[in-house]
Amino acid sequence: MNEPIRTVAVLGTGIIGAPVAKNLRAYGAVRVWNRTRAAADEVGAAGGIVVADTVAEAVAGADVIVTVLADGPAVREVMAAAAPAFAPGVVWIQLSTVGPADTAEFADFARATGLTFYDAPVQGTKQPAENGTLVVLAAGPQDGRDVAEAVFDAIGSRTVWVAERPGVATRLKLALNSLVFALTHGIAESLSLATAFGVDPALVVDVVAGGPLDSGFLRAKAGAMLAGEYPAAFSVANSVKDAELIVAAAEQAGVAVDVTAAGLGRFRRAAAAGYGDADMAASHLAR
Numbered sequence: 001m002n003e004p005i006r007t008v009a010v011l012g013t014g015i016i017g018a019p020v021a022k023n024l025r026a027y028g029a030v031r032v033w034n035r036t037r038a039a040a041d042e043v044g045a046a047g048g049i050v051v052a053d054t055v056a057e058a059v060a061g062a063d064v065i066v067t068v069l070a071d072g073p074a075v076r077e078v079m080a081a082a083a084p085a086f087a088p089g090v091v092w093i094q095l096s097t098v099g100p101a102d103t104a105e106f107a108d109f110a111r112a113t114g115l116t117f118y119d120a121p122v123q124g125t126k127q128p129a130e131n132g133t134l135v136v137l138a139a140g141p142q143d144g145r146d147v148a149e150a151v152f153d154a155i156g157s158r159t160v161w162v163a164e165r166p167g168v169a170t171r172l173k174l175a176l177n178s179l180v181f182a183l184t185h186g187i188a189e190s191l192s193l194a195t196a197f198g199v200d201p202a203l204v205v206d207v208v209a210g211g212p213l214d215s216g217f218l219r220a221k222a223g224a225m226l227a228g229e230y231p232a233a234f235s236v237a238n239s240v241k242d243a244e245l246i247v248a249a250a251e252q253a254g255v256a257v258d259v260t261a262a263g264l265g266r267f268r269r270a271a272a273a274g275y276g277d278a279d280m281a282a283s284h285l286a287r
């Protein structure tokens with residue numbers, strides 16, 4: 001007997017959604033929808049991917065829906081538009097970074113509309129997404145995990161099951177991003193200080209090379225700052241959004257996040273200076 005054709009609808013073809021959609025061809029038939037059609041067409045041009053005109057058309061008959069959208073409000077809006085076309089028993093994999101309250105709301109929405117919901121933010125940026133080496137942080141029910149895992153295997157090199165309860169993976173993602181942001185701002189300030197002190201800022205990288213402070217992340221972000229080139233792997237606009245989520249969630253949890261709060265100020269200033277679409281390394285340009 002032939003296997004049924006597995007069909008996944010990817011909603012959102014931005015920096016992460018586009019490569020995720022391409023890699024999901026290893027899972028089954030892929031349909032994409034994006035608010036701005038041109039970005040979806042670029043993904044469709046890779047071949048073997050159907051570009052849907054509407055979100056309802058993308059999800060009709062799909063057995064898996066993957067959301068890779070900017071933020072909670074975008075996910076809410078797009079899934080509400082998709083709802084009339086849901087097939088019964090669909091698995092919804094929510095990759096976008098949203099807040100704990102959004103995730104709780106989406107779990108309720110899934111229950112009410114008959115979807116099996118996985119809270120599944122990803123660790124890794126543009127290049128790991130292209131290489132299929134994202135780390136998926138997953139929370140969701142045992143039933144349906146075979147489907148979810150087949151999706152995760154197509155887009156990532158590792159899945160960390162954090163809990164059954166949705167929201168726990170989202171919280172881990174926010175904790176991880178607080179580390180990413182602290183590193184980014186630390187590198188930016190160190191290079192700025194060196195420059196202001198009349199020292200070649202490249203010496204900061206040179207001195208730590210090969211030691212415990214050295215890392216691929218430091219090399220990538222310092223490299224962008226030293227070159228003054230900021231093609232987005234993770235945008236300043238999304239960094240503002242995530243830093244705001246961290247500050248709000250930390251307040252609820254009663255944790256002081258002084259570094260994230262100060263870093264949010266840097267990201268906001270970089271965005272106000274016109275660098276919202278630039279990489280988060282543009283923290284270096286915050287004045």
Ligand SMILES: NC(=O)c1ccc[n+]([C@@H]2O[C@H](COP(=O)([O-])OP(=O)(O)OC[C@H]3O[C@@H](n4cnc5c(N)ncnc54)[C@H](OP(=O)(O)O)[C@@H]3O)[C@@H](O)[C@H]2O)c1
Nearest residue numbers: 012013014015016017035036069070074096097125233234
């Ligand atoms: N980039 C990373 O390194 C990274 C890593 C881990 C997690 N994430 C998370 O993954 C998600 C996607 O990130 P990304 O870097 O791919 O972002 P991105 O390139 O900015 O893409 C954002 C996507 O959301 C869509 N969108 C925004 N507002 C919308 C709305 N109101 N209605 C419908 N669609 C809307 C955009 O559509 P348009 O094309 O029409 O604007 C685009 O498809 C975010 O939650 C981000 O925090 C990103």
